[in-house]
Amino acid sequence: AQSVTQLDSQVPVFEEAPVELRCNYSSSVSVYLFWYVQYPNQGLQLLLKYLSGSTLVKGINGFEAEFNKSQTSFHLRKPSVHISDTAEYFCAVSLYNFNKFYFGSGTKLNVKP
Amino acid sequence: DTAVSQTPKYLVTQMGNDKSIKCEQNLGHDTMYWYKQDSKKFLKIMFSYNNKELIINETVPNRFSPKSPDKAHLNLHINSLELGDSAVYFCASSLRTARELFFGEGSRLTVL
Numbered sequence: 540a541q542s543v544t545q546l547d548s549q550v551p552v553f554e555e556a557p558v559e560l561r562c563n564y565s566s567s568v569s570v571y572l573f574w575y576v577q578y579p580n581q582g583l584q585l586l587l588k589y590l591s592g593s594t595l596v597k598g599i600n601g602f603e604a605e606f607n608k609s610q611t612s613f614h615l616r617k618p619s620v621h622i623s624d625t626a627e628y629f630c631a632v633s634l635y636n637f638n639k640f641y642f643g644s645g646t647k648l649n650v651k652p
Numbered sequence: 653d654t655a656v657s658q659t660p661k662y663l664v665t666q667m668g669n670d671k672s673i674k675c676e677q678n679l680g681h682d683t684m685y686w687y688k689q690d691s692k693k694f695l696k697i698m699f700s701y702n703n704k705e706l707i708i709n710e711t712v713p714n715r716f717s718p719k720s721p722d723k724a725h726l727n728l729h730i731n732s733l734e735l736g737d738s739a740v741y742f743c744a745s746s747l748r749t750a751r752e753l754f755f756g757e758g759s760r761l762t763v764l
Contacts (some may be wrong), residue, residue: 575753577693582757642695647693
């Protein structure tokens, strides 16, 4: 069975500070990895995805994530956050051979001035 | 043009009623999904259709019935609504060969 764990339900951070949102997964088969962002009262938008190749993936809005197979992690980072980054962030995996997505419980990033 | 659109955006109804949510995508995708997001923001897949064929049917009460008249549309009908059905329902679409979901803005259902 597959599962996705986001250890932090909330992350408060000051504007212009760096941030890391943690994601760990478990799966008995190969997976693809994703981060989605959800702004208030909106649907989810794709931030970035790891399918293969370089383990460091760059996404939109200055975010990046690193796939670590040995630690089964896919942590999201941004070197300097803005107020506008305040949102809910979801880590997700999909199976290599089947287009089914499993989502973590989300991390609310709260950027303070 | 909105890529994945859902109607209605808000739905308030009484227990026991029947309601429907509609979804349309104009991205040319062949796979569509319904997800339920509860009050704690947890997202759980309910159904998925590929070219009008049901391919994912999670453990969902049979009061929920999806229908896909064509690959651009996926509707969700809910019978005998219960308090626990209150949630935000998201429609999403993708190409089966691709690895990205495109979400609608959600339909917030409140059952009183």
